[in-house]
Amino acid sequence: MNAEVDRRxxxxxxxxxxxxRTMTGRVLQSAGVESVVYAAGGKxxxxxxxxxxxxISLVFCDLMMPDMDGVEVVRHVAELEHKPxxxxxxxxxxxxxxxxxxxxxxxxxxxxxxxxxxxSIEAVRGMLSRLDSARPARTTAPRLALTAADLKGGLExxxxxxxxxxxxxxxxRSIEGFECLARWRHPxxxxxxxxxxxxxxxxxxxxxxxxxxxxxxxxxxxxAWNAIGFTTKLSINISAHLLIDLGMPDxxxxxxxxxxxxxxxxxxxxxxxxxxxxxADTLDILARLHMKGFALSIDDFGTGYSSMxxxxxxxxxxxxxxxxxxxxxxxxQKAKAILQSSAALGxxxxxxxxxxxxxxxxxxxxxASLGVDVVQGYxxxxxxxxxxxxxWREKWNGNMAPKT
Numbered sequence: 001m002n003a004e005v006d007r008r009x010x011x012x013x014x015x016x017x018x019x020x021r022t023m024t025g026r027v028l029q030s031a032g033v034e035s036v037v038y039a040a041g042g043k044x045x046x047x048x049x050x051x052x053x054x055x056i057s058l059v060f061c062d063l064m065m066p067d068m069d070g071v072e073v074v075r076h077v078a079e080l081e082h083k084p085x086x087x088x089x090x091x092x093x094x095x096x097x098x099x100x101x102x103x104x105x106x107x108x109x110x111x112x113x114x115x116x117x118x119x120s121i122e123a124v125r126g127m128l129s130r131l132d133s134a135r136p137a138r139t140t141a142p143r144l145a146l147t148a149a150d151l152k153g154g155l156e157x158x159x160x161x162x163x164x165x166x167x168x169x170x171x172x173r174s175i176e177g178f179e180c181l182a183r184w185r186h187p188x189x190x191x192x193x194x195x196x197x198x199x200x201x202x203x204x205x206x207x208x209x210x211x212x213x214x215x216x217x218x219x220x221x222x223x224a225w226n227a228i229g230f231t232t233k234l235s236i237n238i239s240a241h242l243l244i245d246l247g248m249p250d251x252x253x254x255x256x257x258x259x260x261x262x263x264x265x266x267x268x269x270x271x272x273x274x275x276x277x278x279x280a281d282t283l284d285i286l287a288r289l290h291m292k293g294f295a296l297s298i299d300d301f302g303t304g305y306s307s308m309x310x311x312x313x314x315x316x317x318x319x320x321x322x323x324x325x326x327x328x329x330x331x332x333q334k335a336k337a338i339l340q341s342s343a344a345l346g347x348x349x350x351x352x353x354x355x356x357x358x359x360x361x362x363x364x365x366x367x368a369s370l371g372v373d374v375v376q377g378y379x380x381x382x383x384x385x386x387x388x389x390x391x392w393r394e395k396w397n398g399n400m401a402p403k404t
Contacts, residue, residue, distance in 0.1 A: 008057070009034075009035065009057050009128075009131075010035040010036075010037065010054050010055060010056055010058075011028055011033050011036050011037070011056075011057065011058045011059070011060060012036075012037050012038070012039060012048050012049065012056045012058070012059045012060070012084070013025055013028070013036060013037070013039070013060045014038075014039045014041070014042065014045040014059060014060065014061045014065070014070075014073065015038075015040070015062040015089070016040055016041055016062065016065045016066060016067070017062075018040070020062070020117070021038045021040070023118075023119075024060055024089070024119060025038065027119055027120070027121050028060070030121050031121055031124045031125050031128055032128070033128070035054070037056070041065055041066070041067040041068055042065055042067060042068025042069065042070070042072055042073040042076075043068050045059065045061070045073055046073065046076050046077065046080075049077055049080060049082065049084060050080065052082075055082060055084070056082075056084045057084055057131075058084055058085045058086075058112075058131065059077075059084050059085070059086050059087070060087045060089050060115075061073055061074075061086055061088055061089065062088075062090055063088055063089075063090040063096065063100055064090055064091070070088060071100060071103065074086070074100070074103065074104045075107065077109065078104075078107035078108055078109060083108065083109055083110070085109070085110040085111070085112055085131060086101075086104055086109055086110070086112070087111075087112050087113060087114065087115060088100050088101055088104075088111070088113075088114040088115070089114070089115050089116075089117060089119060090114070090116065090117060091116070091117045094114075094116065094333055095334070097114035097116065098114065098332050098333070098334060098335075100114070101113065101114050101332075112130045112131060113126070113127055113130065113331040114331070115127070130360070143196070144189055144192065146189075146192075146197060146200060147200075148200060148203075148204035148206060151184075151197055151200055151204065151210075152206060154186065155206065155209050155210065155213060159184055159185045159186065160182055160183070160184055160185075160210065160213045160214065160217070161182075161183050161184075161217070161385070162180045162181065162182060162183070162214065162217045162218060162386065163181045163183050163383035163384055163385055164178040164180060164234075164383060164384055164386065164389050165178060165181060165381065165383040165384070166178055166376060166380055166392070166396070167179060167233075167235065167354065167374050167375070167376045168375050168376065168380050168396075169374055170364075170367060170368050170372055170373060170374065170375055175232060175393060175396065176233065176374045177232050177234060177235060177267065178232065178233075178234055178235070178389070179234075179235040179237075179269070179376060179383075180214060180217070180218045180234055180235065180236050180237075181194060181383045182194045182198070182210070182214050184196070184197055197210075198210075198239070201239075202239055202241050207239045207241050207242060208242060208245070211238065211239060211242060214236060214237075215236060215252060215255065216255065218234050218236050218266075219234075219255055219256055219261060219266070220259060221386060222234050222259070222265055222266070223259035223260055223261055226261070226265075230390070230393070231265070232265070233264075233265050233266070233267055234265065234266060234267070235267040235268075235297065236266065236267070236268055236269065237269045237271070237299065238268050238269065238270055239271070240270065240271055240282075243281065243282040243285050243286070244281045244282070244285075245285070246281060246284060246285060248285055248289075249285060249288040249289045249292055250288075252266075252268075252289070252292075252294065253292045253294075262293070263292055263293030263294045264293055264294075264295065266294050266295070267294070267295045267296075267297050267317075267318060268289060268294050268296055268297065269297040269299040269320065270286070270296060270297065270298060270299060270314075271299045271300050283313060283314070286314050286315070287315065290315040295317040295318060296314065296315060296316045296317055296318070297316065297317065297319070297320050297354070298310060298311065298314070298318070298319055298320065299320045300320065300322040301319050301320055301321050301322060301342060311345075311349060316351060317351060317352060318351055318352045318353075318354055319342065319345070319346035319351045319352070319354065320354040320356060321339060321343070321353065321355045321356070321372075323356050323357020323377070324357075325338045325339045325342065326339060326355045326356065326357040326358055326367070327357045327358065327359045327360070327363055327377070328363070329363070329366055330362045330363070330365075330366045336366070339355070339367075339370065340370050343355075343370045343371060343372050352373045352374060353371075353372050353373045353374070354372070354374040354375070354376070355367050355372045355376075356375075356377060357376075358375045358376070358377030358378075358379045358380065359377050359378045359379050360379055361379065363377065364379055381396075
């Protein structure tokens with residue numbers, strides 16, 4: 001195990017108790033870390049982190065310190081240009097550790113996890129093993145100054161494209177389908193992700209033409225794959241803002257029929273946070289989509305306020321658990337409990353349970369152990385342009401599937 005630790009790794013141990021600092025350092029060195037430095041409090045720790053050479057790569061930080069507690073340390077480090085990864089160590093309860101980790105992530109820091117005292121070499125090795133895989137973690141892109149006029153022009157210029165993220169059956173490891181994710185090929189900003197323009201579309205009244213474009217691209221691509229013998233399912237996001245459009249079920253069914261598609265190949269993902277803006281029209285639309293053969297998925301499950309009511313009233317076929325309860329759930333007891341109970345609820349209702357946001361082998365293994373049916377996330381594949389799908393499929397069907 002020691003040989004696997006990067007020799008350039010420099011770890012800072014922050015604890016106000018000298019004995020704990022010494023013991024933590026010994027455990028780190030036993031785990032293969034060659035460079036360990038120590039700080040007796042938060043202020044001293046920040047001075048170490050500010051040093052440009054050698055850089056601190058990772059901080060094992062106690063939460064409960066008299067001069068500056070671990071939460072304050074994070075607040076100050078988040079303002080620095082160089083931000084090392086963090087592991088929180090404390091005698092405090094697991095709930096507090098979990099809250100501190102979530103707070104640090106919300107401030108843009110990479111958090112490998114938390115360890116309750118006394119620390120063990122197994123726990124330390126587990127944290128170190130996550131460092132390399134966690135490094136490419138996605139960062140939030142700066143908000144672009146885009147306007148409704150820009151988006152309208154992009155729609156008129158046919159600048160919307162789709163990327164496809166695989167959904168994998170956990171038991172068979174076969175390809176269950178793909179989620180279609182919109183991208184805006186902006187002439188100045190390059191490939192713009194949906195987080196930068198979907199809310200703009202909803203606010204400006206452009207969500208209908210945007211969704212129409214996404215549906216058209218997805219249905220056309222599904223038909224093209226059918227023509228070469230690649231029959232799969234495509235999941236398409238439907239904004240809650242459109243669930244007052246009573247003509248939508250007929251339009252989608254007509255377009256699917258024109259492409260020769262079986263409606264069962266199309267999954268319509270409805271974000272649970274906004275389903276009941278107009279209860280009567282929403283139920284009318286969703287019931288008719290179901291009657292026409294389209295599968296309905298309750299997306300981002302666990303993040304809204306009326307989950308149980310929606311599950312009772314709407315004929316969903318799929319329950320999709322939000323990534324907030326998936327990635328790292330093995331180290332977060334509350335997230336794990338929500339994940340486990342959500343999966344059980346979905347199965348008790350006869351729904352297929354999908355988990356999004358799986359990014360590590362640990363995530364995959366936990367989801368498999370909980371009986372989740374379908375998984376998607378960076379551990380399987382990032383969303384890819386259409387010209388990469390068939391090559392990825394060939395590799396996956398060969399030897400790329402995760403081991404259970």
